[in-house]
Amino acid sequence: MKSFKPLNLKYKMKNAVLVLLGIFVSFSTLKSQTALVEQIGFEELKSVIPTGEVWNGSNGLTQYESPDSLFQAKLQMNIGWDTSWGGYWKNQWAFSRKNLTNLEPSDFSKHLYAAKAGAGAEEGGEVYAIGTQNATLINPNPVDQYVDGFYITNTTFAYNSMAFGDNFAKKFNAADKDSFILNIHLYLNGELQKTHQVILADFRSADSTKHFLLDTWQWVALSTQTDSIDFELQSSDVGDFGINTPLYFALDRIFVAHPGATQRIKPISLKVYPNPTSNYLRVAEYAKISSLEICDYRGTTVSRFDLFNGNINVTSIPPGLYWIRAYLNDGNIATATFIKQ
Numbered sequence: 001m002k003s004f005k006p007l008n009l010k011y012k013m014k015n016a017v018l019v020l021l022g023i024f025v026s027f028s029t030l031k032s033q034t035a036l037v038e039q040i041g042f043e044e045l046k047s048v049i050p051t052g053e054v055w056n057g058s059n060g061l062t063q064y065e066s067p068d069s070l071f072q073a074k075l076q077m078n079i080g081w082d083t084s085w086g087g088y089w090k091n092q093w094a095f096s097r098k099n100l101t102n103l104e105p106s107d108f109s110k111h112l113y114a115a116k117a118g119a120g121a122e123e124g125g126e127v128y129a130i131g132t133q134n135a136t137l138i139n140p141n142p143v144d145q146y147v148d149g150f151y152i153t154n155t156t157f158a159y160n161s162m163a164f165g166d167n168f169a170k171k172f173n174a175a176d177k178d179s180f181i182l183n184i185h186l187y188l189n190g191e192l193q194k195t196h197q198v199i200l201a202d203f204r205s206a207d208s209t210k211h212f213l214l215d216t217w218q219w220v221a222l223s224t225q226t227d228s229i230d231f232e233l234q235s236s237d238v239g240d241f242g243i244n245t246p247l248y249f250a251l252d253r254i255f256v257a258h259p260g261a262t263q264r265i266k267p268i269s270l271k272v273y274p275n276p277t278s279n280y281l282r283v284a285e286y287a288k289i290s291s292l293e294i295c296d297y298r299g300t301t302v303s304r305f306d307l308f309n310g311n312i313n314v315t316s317i318p319p320g321l322y323w324i325r326a327y328l329n330d331g332n333i334a335t336a337t338f339i340k341q
Contacts, residue, residue, distance in 0.1 A: 003106050005040060005065050007311065009102035011193055013132070016074045016142055017206060017273065019135065023079075023249055024183075025249065029326065030258070030316075031036070036257070036258045037131060037148055037162065037255050037257045037258070038073040038255070038256050038258070039122075039253055039255055039256075040066045040073060040075060040244070040253075040255075040256060041120060041121070041122050041125055041127070041252060041253050042064075042095055042127040042128060042129060042252065042255040043120070043122070043126065043127055044067050045095055045097075045127045046097065046126060046127055047126060049095060049096075049097045050059045051097055051098070051126070052097060052099070053094075053095065053096075053098075054094050054096045054098065055079070055128075056079060056081060056089040056093040056094040056095075056114045057079035057080065057081025057094070058081060058087060058089070061079070061285070062078065062079045062080075062081050063076060063077070063078050063079060064076070064077040064079065064093065064095065064129075064239075065178070065244060066156075066256075068149055069232045069242045071325060073145060073256040073258070074139075074140055074141060075137060075138065075139060075140075075147075075254065075256065075339070076137075076138040077092070077093045077129065077135075077136075077137060077138070077331065078093065078136070079092055079093055079094060079134070079203040080092035080093075083174075085339050091132045091133070091134070091135070092131070092132060092135050092136070093129050093130065093131055093132075093135055094113055094129070094130045095127060095128070095129055095130070096113040096114065096115070096127065096129075096250075097126050097127050097132055098113050098115075098127060099114070099115040099118055099119050099126075100114035100156050101114070101116055101117075101118050101215075102146075102156070102160075103154060103160065103163060104160060104164075105160060105166065106157055106158075106161040106164065106166045106169075106246070107157075107160075108157065108246075111157035111160060112130075112155070112157045112246075112248065113128070113130050113155075114155060114156035114157065115128055115153055115154075115155060115156065115206060115250035115252075116154040116155060116156045116158075116159040116213075116214070116215045116250075117153040117215060117216050117217045117250070120252050120253070121151035121153075121217040121252035121253040121270060122252070122253055122306070123290070123291075123306050125252065125253075125309055127252075128250050128251065128252035129251045129252065130247065130248060130249075130250055130251075131156060131231050131248065131249050131250070131251055132247060132248055133229075133231075133232065133233050133247035134227055134231065134232060135231045136229065136230050136231070137228065137229040137231075137254075138225070138228050139226060139227050139229070140243070142188060142225055142226060142227040142246045144258060144259075145257060145258050145259075146223070146224065146225050146226060146256070146257050146259070147222050147224075147229060147254060147255070147256060147257075148221070148222060148223055148255040148256065148257040149220050149221040149222050149223070149254075149255050150219075150220055150222075150251055150252065150253055150254040150255065151217040151219055151220070151251065151252045151253045151333035152182060152200075152217070152218050152220055152249060152250065152251055153214055153215070153216060153217045153250045153317065154180075154200050154201070154213065154214050154215060154249065155246070155248040155249060155250055157246050157248055158180070158200070158245060158246040158247075158248050158249070159213055159214075159215060160247060161245060161246050162178075162201050162213055163178060163213060168239075168244050169237055169244040169245050169246065170244065171197070172201055172203050172213070172236075172237075173203060174203045174208060174211060176203070176219065176236065176306075177203060177204040178201065178202075178204070178235075178236045178237065178294070179199065179201060179202050179203065179204055179235070179236050180199075180200040180201035180202075180233070180234075180235045180236075180245055181197055181198070181199055181200060181233070181234050181235075182197065182198040182200055182231060182232070182233055182249050183196075183197055183231070183232040183233075183234065184196040184197070184198065184220065184222075184230075184231055184232075185229070185230040185231075185232060186222065186224050186226040186229055187190055187227065187228045187230065188225055188226050188227055189227065193224050193225070193226055194222075194224050196222065198214075198218060198220055198249075199214070200213070200214045200249065201214065202215045210320050217252065217253075218312055219304055221301065225259070231249065233245075233247045233248075233249065235247075269334065269335070269336065270283070270284070270324060270326050270334035270335055270336035271283075271285075271336065272284070272312075272324065272336045272338055275338045276338065276339035276340070276341045277314065277338065277339070277340065277341065278315075279314065279315045280311050280312065280313055280314065280315075280341040281311070281312040281314055281338060282310050282311060282312075283310045283311075283312060285328070286309065286310035288328050288329055288330070289327065289328055289329070289334070290303060290306070290323070290327050290328065290329050291304065291306045291326075292304075292305050292312075292324055292325060292326040292327065293305075293324070293325045293329060294312075294314065294317065294322050294323075294324055295322065295323050295324070295325065301324070302317055314338075314340055317340055318340070319340050319341055320340055321337065321338075321339055321340075322334060322337065322338055322339075322340060323336065323337040324338065325338070
């Protein structure tokens with residue numbers, strides 16, 4: 001496999017977020033250490049993927065390797081390009097810069113490489129990954145880094161197929177209690193460590209208000225030591241030749257943690273009010289903040305926000321003491337504590 005280095009240049013991760021996380025990881029070899037986190041959002045690929053196009057291996061480059069960064073976050077994602085029959089994308093990963101969200105009958109050639117949520121998961125992001133059944137995300141250095149989490153959504157192709165049905169797949173409905181689920185299996189040295197699920201579509205509840213097709217980016221928290229992450233799709237729509245629902249999903253904004261990394265970013269104070277609060281927090285000087293996290297007393301992230309205005313809705317979190325990590329536009333971190341009544 002060829003390692004993909006765009007234009008053979010070393011890229012600084014323009015979308016890398018270097019943040020100090022005061023968390024306690026539960027790994028037997030990494031207990032009670034500080035982790036520094038970097039974000040991989042694929043935005044460096046804008047230099048080689050034109051607007052509305054994809055990188056699917058047709059150019060002979062069949063492996064994505066995350067670009068050079070300060071703490072050398074390294075992940076590998078293979079691109080399954082098959083050279084038979086003139087060549088076609090067969091499996092694993094592709095990287096897309098498409099923005100097609102139309103609710104219309106599914107079209108393989110039009111919708112395959114599009115995320116239903118639109119553009120990338122980060123604010124202003126344009127590039128994201130499309131995964132297939134049994135796609136694998138490889139962590140070549142599980143001792144020094146682990147995947148803290150990432151964002152998942154439906155592809156437009158799968159979404160429209162479930163919404164309308166097509167020549168192969170059925171329209172999802174409540175009578176058949178249909179569902180489309182992404183199982184995320186975390187492995188270390190060949191042993192399964194944990195499985196997470198993302199519900200991409202669900203019509204199983206007796207309460208029709210709970211029926212949905214996922215059309216936004218959903219955060220998936222992992223925080224587990226692993227050397228490979230396997231993605232398995234399952235559907236209620238199964239025929240004689242297997243699953244009928246298009247077996248594709250979209251992934252973006254992978255957060256890679258480095259336990260025990262040297263603290264290189266000095267936290268600064270953040271002002272929030274009212275404090276205590278029961279519903280909303282107002283963040284001072286919010287224009288300087290790109291995103292923030294709310295953490296419990298153990299340092300575990302309970303919510304993440306891309307801060308578009310100065311208000312944070314904390315209505316849904318339980319009463320207690322919390323603290324905030326805010327990632328500033330200049331690369332620094334601001335912190336604050338508050339009480340949820």
